[in-house]
Amino acid sequence: MEKSDLKSLIRTIPDWPVEGVRFRDITTLLADPAGLKATIERLAANVPADTRLIAGIEARGFIFGAAVAATIGAGFLPIRKPGKLPGATAG
Secondary structure: OOHHHHHHOOEEEEOOOOOOOEEEEOHHHHOOHHHHHHHHHHHHHOOOOOOOEEEEEOOHHHHHHHHHHHHHOOEEEEEOOOOOOOOOOOO
């Protein structure tokens, strides 16, 4: 799938959440099986071969980071905002 095809799967919502902002809604990309697969494959292709861990920042990073990690056979480290998890955390 071409880059332009993937871009066409991302919906733009003008003036949200405030006037002048163009919100990029990826739910339309996520709902398209071929687009989602192509996105993950394209991201995975750019990861160095010796990578053992993929880190992803919430929330989009969780979706794509975990999928890329599974694709390349690496672990996944979710990065959250402070105070979002119980117990000890790094940071």
